[in-house]
Amino acid sequence: xxxxxxxxxxxxxxxxxxxxxxxxxxxxxxxxxxxxxxxxxxxxxxxxxxxxxxxxxxxxxxxxxxxxxxxxxxxxxxxxxxxxxxxxxxxxxxxxxxxxxxxxxxxxxxxxxxxxxxxxxxxxxxxxxxxxxxxxxxxxxxxxxxxxxxxxxxxxxxxxxxxxxxxxxxxxxxxxxxxxxxxxxxxxxxxxxxxxxxxxxxxxxxxxxxxxxxxxxxxxxxxxxxxxxxxxxxxxxxxxxx
Ligand SMILES: NC(=O)c1ccc[n+]([C@@H]2O[C@H](COP(=O)([O-])OP(=O)(O)OC[C@H]3O[C@@H](n4cnc5c(N)ncnc54)[C@H](OP(=O)(O)O)[C@@H]3O)[C@@H](O)[C@H]2O)c1
Numbered sequence: 001x002x003x004x005x006x007x008x009x010x011x012x013x014x015x016x017x018x019x020x021x022x023x024x025x026x027x028x029x030x031x032x033x034x035x036x037x038x039x040x041x042x043x044x045x046x047x048x049x050x051x052x053x054x055x056x057x058x059x060x061x062x063x064x065x066x067x068x069x070x071x072x073x074x075x076x077x078x079x080x081x082x083x084x085x086x087x088x089x090x091x092x093x094x095x096x097x098x099x100x101x102x103x104x105x106x107x108x109x110x111x112x113x114x115x116x117x118x119x120x121x122x123x124x125x126x127x128x129x130x131x132x133x134x135x136x137x138x139x140x141x142x143x144x145x146x147x148x149x150x151x152x153x154x155x156x157x158x159x160x161x162x163x164x165x166x167x168x169x170x171x172x173x174x175x176x177x178x179x180x181x182x183x184x185x186x187x188x189x190x191x192x193x194x195x196x197x198x199x200x201x202x203x204x205x206x207x208x209x210x211x212x213x214x215x216x217x218x219x220x221x222x223x224x225x226x227x228x229x230x231x232x233x234x235x236x237x238x239x240x241x242x
Contacts, residue, residue, distance in 0.1 A: 002026045002079050003221065004072055006059060007086030009034030011184030012135065014041050015210035016083055019218045021045035021052065028072055030055040059086050059112035069119040078126035081221045084113040085135045089186045091147045102149045109153035114160060130172035133220050134161050138180040138236050165230030173229035177216045180236025182208040203238030
């Protein structure tokens with residue numbers, strides 16, 4: 001079984017690479033800036049007997065999406081699992097968000113998952129059980145207090161996944177994981193007070209770990225999730241579930 005994870009060099013993506021490799025998947029580890037870290041993840045997967053390699057590409061550009069599609073198509077003639085993890089948490093008050101900010105945010109968080117899926121459907125169709133997983137966000141459901149463009153892009157993934165769940169059935173399932181706050185570079189700028197405040201909102205009493213999200217992605221990639229499509233798995237410690 002073969003999986004491609006975008007943004008696999010760090011954070012949730014790296015945890016997903018590790019988990020899928022442990023579950024027996026060969027893994028294509030995509031990265032843009034963190035190529036050395038992605039190579040470390042691929043080497044870890046190889047050391048456990050998996051085929052694993054790095055796919056470079058700036059997914060905020062059509063050329064970068066093309067690079068990833070061309071590279072994976074040269075290596076593999078089929079793909080079982082496509083995990084759209086790469087994303088950027090853009091912040092800013094609504095009145096300060098320019099059209100360029102909006103486009104930049106949409107390019108990586110929505111356009112790239114859209115076009116990468118479209119280009120890889122032929123490979124996914126050659127799987128006996130194709131799976132697409134989008135990494136959205138709790139903010140797609142709650143709204144953001146300073147990041148309307150990010151929340152809108154991540155909400156766009158919900159409409160995209162529900163549409164593709166219908167259009168790509170029966171061969172390919174399409175689902176979403178929606179993390180709440182997770183301990184990655186995205187939260188690195190938090191002050192201790194801000195971190196404590198986030199934690200207070202979470203009924204299970206802690207910030208998420210990258211492995212919490214990776215576990216949900218691995219479930220959606222597993223045989224046990226064969227009858228799930230068009231749905232969202234919330235990974236937020238109980239903050240919100242609809
Ligand atoms: N952490 C949270 O609290 C949280 C909550 C909800 C949703 N999420 C979502 O979870 C996903 C993973 O985020 P994370 O928390 O693991 O943060 P992260 O450590 O900052 O990882 C972001 C990943 O996206 C990739 N990426 C960013 N811009 C890219 C570009 N232009 N082209 C290609 N790849 C690009 C990065 O690759 P390189 O570093 O190689 O460039 C990196 O691997 C994101 O979609 C994020 O929106 C995170």
